[in-house]
Amino acid sequence: MPAGVTEETVVVGAGTAHPLKGILTIPKDTVKPLPAVVLVHGSGVSDLNEAAYAYKPFRDIAYGLAEQGIAVLRYDKRGYSYPQEFMGTAAASVTVKEETVEDAVAAAFLLKQDKRMDAGQVYLAGHSLGGMLGPRIDAEGGNFAGLILLAGSPRSLWEIAYDQNMRVIAKLDDSIPAKAEAAAKVEAELARAKALSAMTDEQAKAAPAVFGAPAYYFKEMDQHGTAELARKLTKPVLVMQGSDDFQVYADADYPLWKDVLKNNNSAEFKLYPGLNHFFVDYDGAGAGTPDEYNVPGVVDARVIKDMGQWVLKQSR
Structure with a gap:
Protein backbone atom coordinates (compact mmCIF):
# COMPACT_ATOMS: atom_id res chain seq x y z
CA MET A 1 0.00 0.00 0.00
CA PRO A 2 1.35 3.46 -0.87
CA ALA A 3 2.72 5.55 1.98
CA GLY A 4 0.13 8.33 1.76
CA VAL A 5 -2.85 5.99 1.86
CA THR A 6 -4.74 4.19 4.61
CA GLU A 7 -7.46 1.55 4.54
CA GLU A 8 -10.29 0.44 6.78
CA THR A 9 -12.71 -2.46 6.64
CA VAL A 10 -16.37 -1.57 6.21
CA VAL A 11 -19.64 -3.41 5.61
CA VAL A 12 -21.68 -2.65 2.50
CA GLY A 13 -25.38 -3.33 3.05
CA ALA A 14 -25.15 -3.61 6.84
CA GLY A 15 -28.52 -4.64 8.25
CA THR A 16 -29.69 -6.19 4.98
CA ALA A 17 -29.91 -9.87 4.10
CA HIS A 18 -26.60 -9.61 2.22
CA PRO A 19 -23.94 -7.67 4.13
CA LEU A 20 -20.69 -7.59 2.17
CA LYS A 21 -17.10 -7.07 3.25
CA GLY A 22 -15.68 -3.85 1.88
CA ILE A 23 -12.47 -1.86 2.05
CA LEU A 24 -12.46 1.92 2.08
CA THR A 25 -9.18 3.34 0.80
CA ILE A 26 -8.59 6.95 1.81
CA PRO A 27 -5.75 9.46 1.55
CA LYS A 28 -4.04 10.24 4.85
CA ASP A 29 -4.08 13.70 6.42
CA THR A 30 -7.25 14.96 4.77
CA VAL A 31 -9.14 17.89 6.21
CA LYS A 32 -11.85 18.68 3.65
CA PRO A 33 -14.71 16.40 2.56
CA LEU A 34 -13.39 13.99 -0.07
CA PRO A 35 -14.68 13.07 -3.48
CA ALA A 36 -15.27 9.31 -3.54
CA VAL A 37 -15.60 6.46 -6.03
CA VAL A 38 -17.53 3.16 -5.84
CA LEU A 39 -15.90 0.37 -7.88
CA VAL A 40 -18.36 -2.01 -9.59
CA HIS A 41 -17.20 -5.42 -10.84
CA GLY A 42 -17.40 -7.14 -14.18
CA SER A 43 -19.07 -10.51 -14.87
CA GLY A 44 -18.66 -13.59 -12.74
CA VAL A 45 -17.74 -14.17 -9.13
CA SER A 46 -15.36 -11.48 -7.88
CA ASP A 47 -13.75 -10.49 -4.62
CA LEU A 48 -13.25 -6.87 -3.64
CA ASN A 49 -10.04 -6.61 -5.68
CA GLU A 50 -11.85 -7.95 -8.76
CA ALA A 51 -9.03 -10.52 -8.75
CA ALA A 52 -8.88 -12.30 -12.09
CA TYR A 53 -6.07 -14.58 -13.22
CA ALA A 54 -2.88 -12.70 -12.21
CA TYR A 55 -4.58 -9.30 -11.89
CA LYS A 56 -6.08 -7.26 -9.02
CA PRO A 57 -7.38 -4.24 -10.90
CA PHE A 58 -9.57 -2.77 -8.15
CA ARG A 59 -6.66 -2.76 -5.71
CA ASP A 60 -4.54 -0.91 -8.28
CA ILE A 61 -7.26 1.67 -8.92
CA ALA A 62 -8.03 2.17 -5.23
CA TYR A 63 -4.40 2.85 -4.36
CA GLY A 64 -3.85 5.12 -7.35
CA LEU A 65 -6.96 7.23 -6.81
CA ALA A 66 -6.35 7.56 -3.07
CA GLU A 67 -2.87 8.88 -3.85
CA GLN A 68 -4.63 11.63 -5.81
CA GLY A 69 -6.86 12.58 -2.87
CA ILE A 70 -9.92 10.48 -3.71
CA ALA A 71 -11.59 7.93 -1.42
CA VAL A 72 -12.41 4.55 -3.00
CA LEU A 73 -14.83 1.86 -1.85
CA ARG A 74 -14.46 -1.70 -3.13
CA TYR A 75 -16.34 -4.73 -1.83
CA ASP A 76 -16.88 -8.44 -2.38
CA LYS A 77 -19.50 -9.23 -4.98
CA ARG A 78 -22.66 -10.90 -3.68
CA GLY A 79 -22.01 -14.07 -5.68
CA TYR A 80 -18.61 -14.33 -3.99
CA SER A 81 -20.03 -13.99 -0.48
CA TYR A 82 -23.30 -15.91 -1.02
CA PRO A 83 -22.55 -18.42 -3.81
CA GLN A 84 -25.44 -20.71 -2.88
CA GLU A 85 -27.92 -18.06 -4.05
CA PHE A 86 -26.50 -18.17 -7.56
CA MET A 87 -26.39 -21.94 -8.10
CA GLY A 88 -28.83 -24.74 -8.87
CA THR A 89 -32.53 -23.90 -9.23
CA ALA A 90 -31.98 -20.47 -7.64
CA ALA A 91 -29.88 -19.41 -10.62
CA ALA A 92 -32.86 -19.52 -13.00
CA SER A 93 -34.40 -16.38 -11.50
CA VAL A 94 -31.25 -14.43 -10.57
CA THR A 95 -30.77 -11.07 -12.27
CA VAL A 96 -28.13 -8.35 -12.26
CA LYS A 97 -30.33 -6.49 -9.79
CA GLU A 98 -29.47 -9.03 -7.07
CA GLU A 99 -26.01 -9.77 -8.43
CA THR A 100 -24.76 -6.19 -8.79
CA VAL A 101 -27.21 -3.27 -8.82
CA GLU A 102 -28.58 -3.37 -5.26
CA ASP A 103 -25.13 -3.65 -3.69
CA ALA A 104 -23.66 -0.82 -5.76
CA VAL A 105 -26.53 1.41 -4.64
CA ALA A 106 -25.85 0.37 -1.03
CA ALA A 107 -22.17 1.22 -1.50
CA ALA A 108 -23.06 4.69 -2.77
CA PHE A 109 -25.32 5.19 0.26
CA LEU A 110 -22.53 4.15 2.63
CA LEU A 111 -20.16 6.73 1.16
CA LYS A 112 -22.77 9.50 1.23
CA GLN A 113 -23.43 8.82 4.94
CA ASP A 114 -19.72 9.10 5.79
CA LYS A 115 -19.05 12.64 7.06
CA ARG A 116 -15.52 12.53 5.64
CA MET A 117 -16.95 12.35 2.13
CA ASP A 118 -18.54 15.03 -0.01
CA ALA A 119 -21.99 13.47 -0.50
CA GLY A 120 -22.44 15.45 -3.71
CA GLN A 121 -19.21 14.10 -5.20
CA VAL A 122 -19.66 10.33 -5.14
CA TYR A 123 -18.85 8.67 -8.47
CA LEU A 124 -19.26 5.21 -9.97
CA ALA A 125 -16.42 3.47 -11.79
CA GLY A 126 -17.76 0.30 -13.37
CA HIS A 127 -15.61 -2.23 -15.21
CA SER A 128 -16.93 -4.43 -18.02
CA LEU A 129 -20.41 -5.58 -16.86
CA GLY A 130 -20.14 -2.92 -14.15
CA GLY A 131 -19.66 -0.35 -16.91
CA MET A 132 -22.68 -1.66 -18.79
CA LEU A 133 -24.78 -1.40 -15.64
CA GLY A 134 -23.50 2.04 -14.62
CA PRO A 135 -26.47 3.98 -16.06
CA ARG A 136 -28.95 1.55 -14.46
CA ILE A 137 -27.25 1.66 -11.04
CA ASP A 138 -27.34 5.44 -11.24
CA ALA A 139 -31.04 5.46 -12.19
CA GLU A 140 -32.07 2.92 -9.55
CA GLY A 141 -30.78 4.85 -6.56
CA GLY A 142 -27.05 5.39 -7.03
CA ASN A 143 -27.62 9.03 -7.98
CA PHE A 144 -23.93 9.56 -8.68
CA ALA A 145 -22.19 12.83 -9.49
CA GLY A 146 -20.80 11.12 -12.60
CA LEU A 147 -19.99 7.77 -14.16
CA ILE A 148 -16.70 6.23 -15.31
CA LEU A 149 -17.37 3.34 -17.70
CA LEU A 150 -14.31 1.12 -18.11
CA ALA A 151 -14.50 -1.39 -20.98
CA GLY A 152 -18.28 -1.43 -20.82
CA SER A 153 -20.73 -1.63 -23.69
CA PRO A 154 -24.13 -0.15 -24.51
CA ARG A 155 -25.06 -3.34 -26.39
CA SER A 156 -26.93 -6.34 -25.03
CA LEU A 157 -24.79 -8.80 -23.12
CA TRP A 158 -25.84 -11.66 -25.41
CA GLU A 159 -24.65 -9.69 -28.45
CA ILE A 160 -21.22 -9.38 -26.88
CA ALA A 161 -21.19 -13.10 -26.00
CA TYR A 162 -22.01 -13.90 -29.63
CA ASP A 163 -19.21 -11.67 -30.92
CA GLN A 164 -16.70 -13.10 -28.47
CA ASN A 165 -17.49 -16.64 -29.57
CA MET A 166 -17.45 -15.84 -33.28
CA ARG A 167 -14.16 -13.96 -33.09
CA VAL A 168 -12.53 -17.00 -31.50
CA ILE A 169 -14.00 -19.30 -34.16
CA ALA A 170 -12.90 -16.97 -36.95
CA LYS A 171 -9.27 -17.51 -35.95
CA LEU A 172 -9.54 -21.29 -36.46
CA ASP A 173 -8.23 -22.86 -39.64
CA ASP A 174 -11.00 -23.48 -42.17
CA SER A 175 -9.71 -27.03 -42.65
CA ILE A 176 -10.75 -27.95 -39.10
CA PRO A 177 -14.07 -29.85 -39.43
CA ALA A 178 -15.23 -28.61 -36.03
CA LYS A 179 -15.06 -24.95 -37.14
CA ALA A 180 -18.34 -24.97 -39.06
CA GLU A 181 -20.00 -27.05 -36.36
CA ALA A 182 -18.90 -24.61 -33.65
CA ALA A 183 -20.16 -21.64 -35.69
CA ALA A 184 -23.53 -23.32 -36.18
CA LYS A 185 -23.87 -23.87 -32.43
CA VAL A 186 -23.12 -20.22 -31.72
CA GLU A 187 -25.65 -19.11 -34.35
CA ALA A 188 -28.23 -21.33 -32.65
CA GLU A 189 -27.45 -19.67 -29.30
CA LEU A 190 -27.92 -16.28 -30.94
CA ALA A 191 -31.34 -17.31 -32.27
CA GLN A 203 -41.13 -18.73 -19.84
CA ALA A 204 -37.63 -17.27 -19.74
CA LYS A 205 -37.04 -18.66 -16.24
CA ALA A 206 -37.95 -22.12 -17.56
CA ALA A 207 -35.93 -21.82 -20.78
CA PRO A 208 -32.52 -23.45 -21.27
CA ALA A 209 -29.39 -21.43 -20.61
CA VAL A 210 -28.19 -19.05 -23.32
CA PHE A 211 -24.45 -18.58 -23.84
CA GLY A 212 -23.89 -20.39 -20.55
CA ALA A 213 -26.08 -18.09 -18.45
CA PRO A 214 -29.71 -18.36 -17.32
CA ALA A 215 -32.07 -17.14 -20.05
CA TYR A 216 -33.98 -14.86 -17.66
CA TYR A 217 -30.73 -13.14 -16.68
CA PHE A 218 -30.41 -11.83 -20.25
CA LYS A 219 -34.11 -11.03 -20.63
CA GLU A 220 -34.23 -8.96 -17.46
CA MET A 221 -31.11 -7.03 -18.48
CA ASP A 222 -32.68 -6.17 -21.82
CA GLN A 223 -35.69 -4.73 -20.02
CA HIS A 224 -33.31 -2.06 -18.67
CA SER A 243 -7.50 -0.80 -28.02
CA ASP A 244 -6.28 -4.38 -27.46
CA ASP A 245 -9.40 -5.49 -25.57
CA PHE A 246 -10.65 -8.75 -27.10
CA GLN A 247 -13.76 -8.95 -24.90
CA VAL A 248 -15.28 -5.50 -25.49
CA TYR A 249 -14.24 -3.84 -28.70
CA ALA A 250 -12.54 -0.60 -29.61
CA ASP A 251 -13.95 -0.95 -33.15
CA ALA A 252 -17.56 -1.65 -32.10
CA ASP A 253 -18.47 -0.77 -28.52
CA TYR A 254 -16.33 2.35 -28.14
CA PRO A 255 -17.76 4.21 -31.17
CA LEU A 256 -21.24 3.09 -30.15
CA TRP A 257 -20.80 4.86 -26.80
CA LYS A 258 -19.93 8.03 -28.71
CA ASP A 259 -23.18 7.75 -30.64
CA VAL A 260 -25.30 6.93 -27.58
CA LEU A 261 -23.84 9.85 -25.61
CA LYS A 262 -23.61 12.33 -28.51
CA ASN A 263 -26.17 14.69 -26.94
CA ASN A 264 -24.43 14.72 -23.54
CA ASN A 265 -22.06 17.67 -23.50
CA SER A 266 -20.53 16.30 -20.30
CA ALA A 267 -19.39 13.03 -21.89
CA GLU A 268 -15.70 12.37 -22.51
CA PHE A 269 -13.95 9.45 -24.22
CA LYS A 270 -10.47 8.00 -23.86
CA LEU A 271 -8.99 5.20 -25.97
CA TYR A 272 -5.69 3.65 -24.82
CA PRO A 273 -3.44 2.02 -27.42
CA GLY A 274 -2.01 -1.33 -26.37
CA LEU A 275 -4.17 -1.91 -23.28
CA ASN A 276 -6.32 -4.99 -22.78
CA HIS A 277 -9.71 -5.53 -21.10
CA PHE A 278 -8.19 -4.91 -17.67
CA PHE A 279 -6.26 -1.85 -18.90
CA VAL A 280 -2.99 -3.73 -18.60
CA ASP A 281 -0.30 -3.23 -21.25
CA TYR A 282 0.81 -6.62 -22.57
CA ASP A 283 2.52 -7.63 -25.78
CA GLY A 284 4.11 -11.02 -25.14
CA ALA A 285 3.29 -14.69 -25.67
CA GLY A 286 -0.44 -15.39 -25.74
CA ALA A 287 -1.35 -11.76 -26.49
CA GLY A 288 -4.92 -11.43 -27.66
CA THR A 289 -6.05 -14.53 -25.74
CA PRO A 290 -6.94 -15.17 -22.07
CA ASP A 291 -3.38 -16.54 -21.65
CA GLU A 292 -2.11 -12.97 -21.38
CA TYR A 293 -4.11 -12.51 -18.18
CA ASN A 294 -1.94 -15.14 -16.49
CA VAL A 295 1.11 -12.86 -16.74
CA PRO A 296 1.16 -10.55 -13.70
CA GLY A 297 0.40 -6.94 -14.58
CA VAL A 298 -1.13 -3.79 -13.13
CA VAL A 299 -3.63 -1.25 -14.39
CA ASP A 300 -1.77 1.28 -16.52
CA ALA A 301 -0.81 4.37 -14.52
CA ARG A 302 -2.13 6.67 -17.26
CA VAL A 303 -5.61 5.26 -16.86
CA ILE A 304 -5.65 5.77 -13.09
CA LYS A 305 -4.21 9.26 -13.44
CA ASP A 306 -6.87 10.17 -16.01
CA MET A 307 -9.63 8.78 -13.78
CA GLY A 308 -8.38 10.85 -10.85
CA GLN A 309 -7.96 14.05 -12.82
CA TRP A 310 -11.45 13.67 -14.26
CA VAL A 311 -13.02 13.20 -10.80
CA LEU A 312 -11.08 16.14 -9.35
CA LYS A 313 -12.07 18.33 -12.30
CA GLN A 314 -15.77 17.59 -11.68
CA SER A 315 -15.48 18.21 -7.95
CA ARG A 316 -13.75 21.59 -8.08
Whole structure:
Protein backbone atom coordinates (compact mmCIF):
# COMPACT_ATOMS: atom_id res chain seq x y z
CA MET A 1 0.00 0.00 0.00
CA PRO A 2 1.35 3.46 -0.87
CA ALA A 3 2.72 5.55 1.98
CA GLY A 4 0.13 8.33 1.76
CA VAL A 5 -2.85 5.99 1.86
CA THR A 6 -4.74 4.19 4.61
CA GLU A 7 -7.46 1.55 4.54
CA GLU A 8 -10.29 0.44 6.78
CA THR A 9 -12.71 -2.46 6.64
CA VAL A 10 -16.37 -1.57 6.21
CA VAL A 11 -19.64 -3.41 5.61
CA VAL A 12 -21.68 -2.65 2.50
CA GLY A 13 -25.38 -3.33 3.05
CA ALA A 14 -25.15 -3.61 6.84
CA GLY A 15 -28.52 -4.64 8.25
CA THR A 16 -29.69 -6.19 4.98
CA ALA A 17 -29.91 -9.87 4.10
CA HIS A 18 -26.60 -9.61 2.22
CA PRO A 19 -23.94 -7.67 4.13
CA LEU A 20 -20.69 -7.59 2.17
CA LYS A 21 -17.10 -7.07 3.25
CA GLY A 22 -15.68 -3.85 1.88
CA ILE A 23 -12.47 -1.86 2.05
CA LEU A 24 -12.46 1.92 2.08
CA THR A 25 -9.18 3.34 0.80
CA ILE A 26 -8.59 6.95 1.81
CA PRO A 27 -5.75 9.46 1.55
CA LYS A 28 -4.04 10.24 4.85
CA ASP A 29 -4.08 13.70 6.42
CA THR A 30 -7.25 14.96 4.77
CA VAL A 31 -9.14 17.89 6.21
CA LYS A 32 -11.85 18.68 3.65
CA PRO A 33 -14.71 16.40 2.56
CA LEU A 34 -13.39 13.99 -0.07
CA PRO A 35 -14.68 13.07 -3.48
CA ALA A 36 -15.27 9.31 -3.54
CA VAL A 37 -15.60 6.46 -6.03
CA VAL A 38 -17.53 3.16 -5.84
CA LEU A 39 -15.90 0.37 -7.88
CA VAL A 40 -18.36 -2.01 -9.59
CA HIS A 41 -17.20 -5.42 -10.84
CA GLY A 42 -17.40 -7.14 -14.18
CA SER A 43 -19.07 -10.51 -14.87
CA GLY A 44 -18.66 -13.59 -12.74
CA VAL A 45 -17.74 -14.17 -9.13
CA SER A 46 -15.36 -11.48 -7.88
CA ASP A 47 -13.75 -10.49 -4.62
CA LEU A 48 -13.25 -6.87 -3.64
CA ASN A 49 -10.04 -6.61 -5.68
CA GLU A 50 -11.85 -7.95 -8.76
CA ALA A 51 -9.03 -10.52 -8.75
CA ALA A 52 -8.88 -12.30 -12.09
CA TYR A 53 -6.07 -14.58 -13.22
CA ALA A 54 -2.88 -12.70 -12.21
CA TYR A 55 -4.58 -9.30 -11.89
CA LYS A 56 -6.08 -7.26 -9.02
CA PRO A 57 -7.38 -4.24 -10.90
CA PHE A 58 -9.57 -2.77 -8.15
CA ARG A 59 -6.66 -2.76 -5.71
CA ASP A 60 -4.54 -0.91 -8.28
CA ILE A 61 -7.26 1.67 -8.92
CA ALA A 62 -8.03 2.17 -5.23
CA TYR A 63 -4.40 2.85 -4.36
CA GLY A 64 -3.85 5.12 -7.35
CA LEU A 65 -6.96 7.23 -6.81
CA ALA A 66 -6.35 7.56 -3.07
CA GLU A 67 -2.87 8.88 -3.85
CA GLN A 68 -4.63 11.63 -5.81
CA GLY A 69 -6.86 12.58 -2.87
CA ILE A 70 -9.92 10.48 -3.71
CA ALA A 71 -11.59 7.93 -1.42
CA VAL A 72 -12.41 4.55 -3.00
CA LEU A 73 -14.83 1.86 -1.85
CA ARG A 74 -14.46 -1.70 -3.13
CA TYR A 75 -16.34 -4.73 -1.83
CA ASP A 76 -16.88 -8.44 -2.38
CA LYS A 77 -19.50 -9.23 -4.98
CA ARG A 78 -22.66 -10.90 -3.68
CA GLY A 79 -22.01 -14.07 -5.68
CA TYR A 80 -18.61 -14.33 -3.99
CA SER A 81 -20.03 -13.99 -0.48
CA TYR A 82 -23.30 -15.91 -1.02
CA PRO A 83 -22.55 -18.42 -3.81
CA GLN A 84 -25.44 -20.71 -2.88
CA GLU A 85 -27.92 -18.06 -4.05
CA PHE A 86 -26.50 -18.17 -7.56
CA MET A 87 -26.39 -21.94 -8.10
CA GLY A 88 -28.83 -24.74 -8.87
CA THR A 89 -32.53 -23.90 -9.23
CA ALA A 90 -31.98 -20.47 -7.64
CA ALA A 91 -29.88 -19.41 -10.62
CA ALA A 92 -32.86 -19.52 -13.00
CA SER A 93 -34.40 -16.38 -11.50
CA VAL A 94 -31.25 -14.43 -10.57
CA THR A 95 -30.77 -11.07 -12.27
CA VAL A 96 -28.13 -8.35 -12.26
CA LYS A 97 -30.33 -6.49 -9.79
CA GLU A 98 -29.47 -9.03 -7.07
CA GLU A 99 -26.01 -9.77 -8.43
CA THR A 100 -24.76 -6.19 -8.79
CA VAL A 101 -27.21 -3.27 -8.82
CA GLU A 102 -28.58 -3.37 -5.26
CA ASP A 103 -25.13 -3.65 -3.69
CA ALA A 104 -23.66 -0.82 -5.76
CA VAL A 105 -26.53 1.41 -4.64
CA ALA A 106 -25.85 0.37 -1.03
CA ALA A 107 -22.17 1.22 -1.50
CA ALA A 108 -23.06 4.69 -2.77
CA PHE A 109 -25.32 5.19 0.26
CA LEU A 110 -22.53 4.15 2.63
CA LEU A 111 -20.16 6.73 1.16
CA LYS A 112 -22.77 9.50 1.23
CA GLN A 113 -23.43 8.82 4.94
CA ASP A 114 -19.72 9.10 5.79
CA LYS A 115 -19.05 12.64 7.06
CA ARG A 116 -15.52 12.53 5.64
CA MET A 117 -16.95 12.35 2.13
CA ASP A 118 -18.54 15.03 -0.01
CA ALA A 119 -21.99 13.47 -0.50
CA GLY A 120 -22.44 15.45 -3.71
CA GLN A 121 -19.21 14.10 -5.20
CA VAL A 122 -19.66 10.33 -5.14
CA TYR A 123 -18.85 8.67 -8.47
CA LEU A 124 -19.26 5.21 -9.97
CA ALA A 125 -16.42 3.47 -11.79
CA GLY A 126 -17.76 0.30 -13.37
CA HIS A 127 -15.61 -2.23 -15.21
CA SER A 128 -16.93 -4.43 -18.02
CA LEU A 129 -20.41 -5.58 -16.86
CA GLY A 130 -20.14 -2.92 -14.15
CA GLY A 131 -19.66 -0.35 -16.91
CA MET A 132 -22.68 -1.66 -18.79
CA LEU A 133 -24.78 -1.40 -15.64
CA GLY A 134 -23.50 2.04 -14.62
CA PRO A 135 -26.47 3.98 -16.06
CA ARG A 136 -28.95 1.55 -14.46
CA ILE A 137 -27.25 1.66 -11.04
CA ASP A 138 -27.34 5.44 -11.24
CA ALA A 139 -31.04 5.46 -12.19
CA GLU A 140 -32.07 2.92 -9.55
CA GLY A 141 -30.78 4.85 -6.56
CA GLY A 142 -27.05 5.39 -7.03
CA ASN A 143 -27.62 9.03 -7.98
CA PHE A 144 -23.93 9.56 -8.68
CA ALA A 145 -22.19 12.83 -9.49
CA GLY A 146 -20.80 11.12 -12.60
CA LEU A 147 -19.99 7.77 -14.16
CA ILE A 148 -16.70 6.23 -15.31
CA LEU A 149 -17.37 3.34 -17.70
CA LEU A 150 -14.31 1.12 -18.11
CA ALA A 151 -14.50 -1.39 -20.98
CA GLY A 152 -18.28 -1.43 -20.82
CA SER A 153 -20.73 -1.63 -23.69
CA PRO A 154 -24.13 -0.15 -24.51
CA ARG A 155 -25.06 -3.34 -26.39
CA SER A 156 -26.93 -6.34 -25.03
CA LEU A 157 -24.79 -8.80 -23.12
CA TRP A 158 -25.84 -11.66 -25.41
CA GLU A 159 -24.65 -9.69 -28.45
CA ILE A 160 -21.22 -9.38 -26.88
CA ALA A 161 -21.19 -13.10 -26.00
CA TYR A 162 -22.01 -13.90 -29.63
CA ASP A 163 -19.21 -11.67 -30.92
CA GLN A 164 -16.70 -13.10 -28.47
CA ASN A 165 -17.49 -16.64 -29.57
CA MET A 166 -17.45 -15.84 -33.28
CA ARG A 167 -14.16 -13.96 -33.09
CA VAL A 168 -12.53 -17.00 -31.50
CA ILE A 169 -14.00 -19.30 -34.16
CA ALA A 170 -12.90 -16.97 -36.95
CA LYS A 171 -9.27 -17.51 -35.95
CA LEU A 172 -9.54 -21.29 -36.46
CA ASP A 173 -8.23 -22.86 -39.64
CA ASP A 174 -11.00 -23.48 -42.17
CA SER A 175 -9.71 -27.03 -42.65
CA ILE A 176 -10.75 -27.95 -39.10
CA PRO A 177 -14.07 -29.85 -39.43
CA ALA A 178 -15.23 -28.61 -36.03
CA LYS A 179 -15.06 -24.95 -37.14
CA ALA A 180 -18.34 -24.97 -39.06
CA GLU A 181 -20.00 -27.05 -36.36
CA ALA A 182 -18.90 -24.61 -33.65
CA ALA A 183 -20.16 -21.64 -35.69
CA ALA A 184 -23.53 -23.32 -36.18
CA LYS A 185 -23.87 -23.87 -32.43
CA VAL A 186 -23.12 -20.22 -31.72
CA GLU A 187 -25.65 -19.11 -34.35
CA ALA A 188 -28.23 -21.33 -32.65
CA GLU A 189 -27.45 -19.67 -29.30
CA LEU A 190 -27.92 -16.28 -30.94
CA ALA A 191 -31.34 -17.31 -32.27
CA ARG A 192 -32.37 -18.40 -28.78
CA ALA A 193 -31.16 -15.10 -27.34
CA LYS A 194 -33.16 -13.11 -29.89
CA ALA A 195 -36.27 -15.15 -29.04
CA LEU A 196 -36.16 -14.07 -25.37
CA SER A 197 -37.90 -10.75 -25.99
CA ALA A 198 -41.10 -12.54 -27.04
CA MET A 199 -41.16 -14.71 -23.89
CA THR A 200 -42.88 -13.97 -20.63
CA ASP A 201 -40.69 -13.79 -17.55
CA GLU A 202 -41.90 -17.21 -16.45
CA GLN A 203 -41.13 -18.73 -19.84
CA ALA A 204 -37.63 -17.27 -19.74
CA LYS A 205 -37.04 -18.66 -16.24
CA ALA A 206 -37.95 -22.12 -17.56
CA ALA A 207 -35.93 -21.82 -20.78
CA PRO A 208 -32.52 -23.45 -21.27
CA ALA A 209 -29.39 -21.43 -20.61
CA VAL A 210 -28.19 -19.05 -23.32
CA PHE A 211 -24.45 -18.58 -23.84
CA GLY A 212 -23.89 -20.39 -20.55
CA ALA A 213 -26.08 -18.09 -18.45
CA PRO A 214 -29.71 -18.36 -17.32
CA ALA A 215 -32.07 -17.14 -20.05
CA TYR A 216 -33.98 -14.86 -17.66
CA TYR A 217 -30.73 -13.14 -16.68
CA PHE A 218 -30.41 -11.83 -20.25
CA LYS A 219 -34.11 -11.03 -20.63
CA GLU A 220 -34.23 -8.96 -17.46
CA MET A 221 -31.11 -7.03 -18.48
CA ASP A 222 -32.68 -6.17 -21.82
CA GLN A 223 -35.69 -4.73 -20.02
CA HIS A 224 -33.31 -2.06 -18.67
CA GLY A 225 -31.29 -1.40 -21.81
CA THR A 226 -27.96 0.31 -21.24
CA ALA A 227 -28.15 2.45 -24.39
CA GLU A 228 -31.67 3.63 -23.60
CA LEU A 229 -30.70 4.66 -20.07
CA ALA A 230 -27.39 6.21 -21.16
CA ARG A 231 -29.09 8.41 -23.73
CA LYS A 232 -30.98 10.11 -20.89
CA LEU A 233 -27.81 11.02 -19.00
CA THR A 234 -26.85 14.67 -18.75
CA LYS A 235 -24.34 14.25 -15.93
CA PRO A 236 -20.58 13.80 -16.55
CA VAL A 237 -19.60 10.46 -18.09
CA LEU A 238 -16.08 9.23 -18.87
CA VAL A 239 -15.85 6.26 -21.26
CA MET A 240 -12.49 4.43 -21.21
CA GLN A 241 -11.43 1.66 -23.57
CA GLY A 242 -8.27 -0.31 -24.33
CA SER A 243 -7.50 -0.80 -28.02
CA ASP A 244 -6.28 -4.38 -27.46
CA ASP A 245 -9.40 -5.49 -25.57
CA PHE A 246 -10.65 -8.75 -27.10
CA GLN A 247 -13.76 -8.95 -24.90
CA VAL A 248 -15.28 -5.50 -25.49
CA TYR A 249 -14.24 -3.84 -28.70
CA ALA A 250 -12.54 -0.60 -29.61
CA ASP A 251 -13.95 -0.95 -33.15
CA ALA A 252 -17.56 -1.65 -32.10
CA ASP A 253 -18.47 -0.77 -28.52
CA TYR A 254 -16.33 2.35 -28.14
CA PRO A 255 -17.76 4.21 -31.17
CA LEU A 256 -21.24 3.09 -30.15
CA TRP A 257 -20.80 4.86 -26.80
CA LYS A 258 -19.93 8.03 -28.71
CA ASP A 259 -23.18 7.75 -30.64
CA VAL A 260 -25.30 6.93 -27.58
CA LEU A 261 -23.84 9.85 -25.61
CA LYS A 262 -23.61 12.33 -28.51
CA ASN A 263 -26.17 14.69 -26.94
CA ASN A 264 -24.43 14.72 -23.54
CA ASN A 265 -22.06 17.67 -23.50
CA SER A 266 -20.53 16.30 -20.30
CA ALA A 267 -19.39 13.03 -21.89
CA GLU A 268 -15.70 12.37 -22.51
CA PHE A 269 -13.95 9.45 -24.22
CA LYS A 270 -10.47 8.00 -23.86
CA LEU A 271 -8.99 5.20 -25.97
CA TYR A 272 -5.69 3.65 -24.82
CA PRO A 273 -3.44 2.02 -27.42
CA GLY A 274 -2.01 -1.33 -26.37
CA LEU A 275 -4.17 -1.91 -23.28
CA ASN A 276 -6.32 -4.99 -22.78
CA HIS A 277 -9.71 -5.53 -21.10
CA PHE A 278 -8.19 -4.91 -17.67
CA PHE A 279 -6.26 -1.85 -18.90
CA VAL A 280 -2.99 -3.73 -18.60
CA ASP A 281 -0.30 -3.23 -21.25
CA TYR A 282 0.81 -6.62 -22.57
CA ASP A 283 2.52 -7.63 -25.78
CA GLY A 284 4.11 -11.02 -25.14
CA ALA A 285 3.29 -14.69 -25.67
CA GLY A 286 -0.44 -15.39 -25.74
CA ALA A 287 -1.35 -11.76 -26.49
CA GLY A 288 -4.92 -11.43 -27.66
CA THR A 289 -6.05 -14.53 -25.74
CA PRO A 290 -6.94 -15.17 -22.07
CA ASP A 291 -3.38 -16.54 -21.65
CA GLU A 292 -2.11 -12.97 -21.38
CA TYR A 293 -4.11 -12.51 -18.18
CA ASN A 294 -1.94 -15.14 -16.49
CA VAL A 295 1.11 -12.86 -16.74
CA PRO A 296 1.16 -10.55 -13.70
CA GLY A 297 0.40 -6.94 -14.58
CA VAL A 298 -1.13 -3.79 -13.13
CA VAL A 299 -3.63 -1.25 -14.39
CA ASP A 300 -1.77 1.28 -16.52
CA ALA A 301 -0.81 4.37 -14.52
CA ARG A 302 -2.13 6.67 -17.26
CA VAL A 303 -5.61 5.26 -16.86
CA ILE A 304 -5.65 5.77 -13.09
CA LYS A 305 -4.21 9.26 -13.44
CA ASP A 306 -6.87 10.17 -16.01
CA MET A 307 -9.63 8.78 -13.78
CA GLY A 308 -8.38 10.85 -10.85
CA GLN A 309 -7.96 14.05 -12.82
CA TRP A 310 -11.45 13.67 -14.26
CA VAL A 311 -13.02 13.20 -10.80
CA LEU A 312 -11.08 16.14 -9.35
CA LYS A 313 -12.07 18.33 -12.30
CA GLN A 314 -15.77 17.59 -11.68
CA SER A 315 -15.48 18.21 -7.95
CA ARG A 316 -13.75 21.59 -8.08
